[in-house]
Amino acid sequence: PAPAERYAALPKAELHLHIEGTLEPEAAFRMAARNGVKLPYADVEELRARYAFTDLVSFLNVYYECMAALRTEEDFAELCETYLRTAVGQGVRHVEMFFDPQAHTSRGVPVDTVIDGLLAGFARVAAGEDLTGGLILCFLRDRPVAEAAETLESVRHRASDLIGVGLDSAEVGFPPSLFEGVFAAARALGLHVVAHAGEEGPVEYIEQALDLLHVERIDHGVRCMESAEMVARLRAERIPLTVCPLSNLRLGVVSDLADHPLPAMLREDLMVTVNSDDPAYFGGYVADNFTAVADALGLGEEQLELVARNSISGSFAPAGRKAQLL
């Protein structure tokens, strides 16, 4: 079977997925053309040639450039619908998708256009499939804290359209501690909270995310393995870690998939999940990630079934929905 088909039968939740990272080059050029936007690449081939990333920031530069193609509510609806149809085909039954409002409002696209479009796309797919989930608004940690606070204020009136908030973009130099007040305000709105930490940043960022932001999950978190103390804590507190193997490979977090810490994390009894992060850019959707770790790391069926169950348990789905999927 094709890589994606091998683990497609396993019901799973996708907990670490940036919807803007599902924008495939062909769709970017199609949307740019209809919006009269000029992308800074001659064609799809030239864009794909830019996918030779060396680290997180080298990826983020291309990721933000391509977002220029996204302008209308229908663009966001199509983006979301297209991703969800692929995800459903790969066994995803629940998805909590990240979106980056500041990357759009800074270009003059209103946050309501983004949210309305994504929710419309979600509804089109959920109407005919066994699929639940919603949106997690991410703050861009490499932009001013005041802008994050304004972004939260701008969605206060529609907090019920969101599952929670997260923290993404360039990590090193932008510690979670900066966002303590913004996250407190988000929690006061009844929103769930997660944060990227320990992808490129140090273990201290994971600690700050837990102690200062009071996050319920850590996105990536692979660098926790540098601290036995942190590993013990994550195990004891059953903190889900949303690991993204192909992302880690493409961004140089690991130099070879065979060196990925996922097996060691499982041996440590950490609550790990496997996710696709930015599948259009990193060479695979969620079942492709399952297949890649099965092949490169020799993980067996039982381990991957556990990883899939972790994703459902670690989700913010209502208890009844979790029971249905487990």
Ligand code: HPA
């Ligand atoms: N890390 C941080 N920011 C991001 C990522 C990521 O993996 N993907 C999209 N924005």
Ligand code: ZN
């Ligand atoms: Zn991410």
